[in-house]
Amino acid sequence: MLTAILISCSSDSYNSSDFVAGEGFTNSNLKVITFDTLTLKTSTVKLDSFVTGDASRILVGSYTDPIFGTVTASSYFELEPESYILDHDAVYDSITISLKLDGYFYNDTTLTQKIEIRELLESVVPTEDYFYNTSSIAYSSNQILGTLSFTPRPLQKDSISTRLNDSLGLNLFERIKEKSITDQAGFRDYFKGMVLLAPEQDNSCILGYAKDAGALTVQLHYTQEDEDNTVTYTLDFNLSAYGSTTPFFNAITSTYNLESLTAITSQEQEVVDSITENKTFVHSGLGLATKFSLPTIKSLDDIEGSGSLLSANLKFYPSAQDHTNNLPLNDSLSVYLVDRKNVILNQLTSASSSAIYAVLNKVDSEFNNTYYEADISTFADLLYTTTDYTDYGLLFLPPNNNSTVDRNILTGSNALVNPAKITINYTIYQND
Secondary structure: OHHHHHHOOOEEEEEOOOOOOOHHHOOEEEEEEEEOOOOOEEEEEEOOOOEOOOOOEEEEEEEEEOOOEEEEEEEEEOEEEOOOOOOOOOEEEEEEEEEEEEEEEEEOOOOOEEEEEEEEOOOOOOOOOOOEOOOOOOEOOOOOOEEEEEOOOHHHOOEEEEEOOHHHHHHHHHHHHOOOOOOHHHHHHHOOOEEEEOOOOOOOEEEEEEOOOOOOEEEEEEEEEEOOEEEEEEEEEEEOOOOOOOOEEEEEEEOOOOHHHHOOOOOOOOEEHHHOOOEEEEEOOOOEEEEEEOOOHHHHHHOOOEEEEEEEEEEEOEOHHHOOOOOOOOOEEEEEEEOOOOOEEEEOEOOOOOEOEEEEEEOOOOHHHEEEEEEOHHHHHHHHHOOOOOOOEEEEEOOOHHHOOOEEEEEOOOOOOOOOEEEEEEEEEEEO
C-alpha cells in the first residue's frame, strides 16, 4: 500500500559516492522520500480532571461561548491574618478586599466585570490529595460579603478594591481583639474562607488576578488614639499557606451541550473528528485536548530497501469561523506523550531534550493562511523503531493549562478544507 503512495509523492534522490555513513554505505545510493499521505488520526480527549490548587493565578469571570456555552471561573481560598494581636483601645473602622490584575484575560474586556464575594461554609481542604478544576466547596447563598463592578484594563495590571460587609469585619475584629482567635487553626475554625464568583447570567470575560504575596489582601481598618491624634492602622489577611496543601483552587465549569463531547465519560474515551464535523477541540479550563496518533507508522517497513525516518512534521489549522478577536488562538500549544489510555506521561522533547511546542504561524490575517506546526520526529521515530509504544499518541494543550481558559477549535485530518496532515522525510539506502 505504501509503495503506491510513494509513487504519487515527490521524492529527491542522488548518488553519493562521496557520502560517508559507515563502511557499509560507501558505495550506496541515498534516496530521500518526502510524503504527506501517512494516515493521521485526529480526535478529542477530555481529561478526567486536573490540579488547579497550584495554579499560578486567580481566575474569576464568565462569558458565553458559541460552542462551549457559558464558561465560568470561580476562585476559592483561605485567608491568614498577619497578626493575632490588637490593642484593647483599638476601634474598628471598616474591612476591604483588594485584587491585582495580572494581565491575563479571555473574551470581551470592554464590558463591565462583576464579582461577588461570598463566605465559605466548609474548610478549604481537599477530599483527595489535591484540588481540581471540578472541585467545589459550599458557600453562603444568603449573604454577599461584597461586590466588585468595574471595566477592566487587564494589561495595565490595575488593583481594584471594595468595602466588605461590616458584620464580617466587626466580628473578626472583636474576636482577635478579645483573643478568642489566637492562631490560624482557631481562625479557620471561625472563618473558613472566601469564594470569588461571577454573578449568574454574566457575559463579559474571565480575568486573571495575581496570586503572589500581597496581591490579594483583605484589610481590617481600625484606629487608635496616640496622644492627641487618631491614627489609622490596618490588619492584613493574605492567602493562607497553612497546611501541606495550599488552601486555594480555581473551579471552572461550562454548560456546553455538544452531544458528542458530553457523551465522554472517562479519559480513556476519545471522539474522532469525523463525529464532530471534522473538528477537534482544545479548552484548557475544561480539560479538552486534541489528540494526534499515527496508526500506520509501521507501514514504513514496506518501503523497499534499508531506511530510516529523518523527520516528521505535523501541520494543522484552526477552524476559521470559530475564532474571533475575543476568542483568540494560542501562540503555541504544549505537546504531551500519552499512553493508550490517554494518561499523560511527559512533555514531548526533541533529540536534544528541548520541549516541543506546536507554534502558530500567521502568514496573514486570514485564518486560511494560519496554521500550527510541530516537529514530532522523536515521537514518530519512537513508534516506528520500537514495539513498546503501540497506540500511544500526542495531546495538545495550551501552556499553563491549569491557569487559563484558552480554547482552540481545529480542523481534523478528515476536513475537506485545510485538513491536518503529517509530512514524513524518509531516507532509503540502496546498495548497487
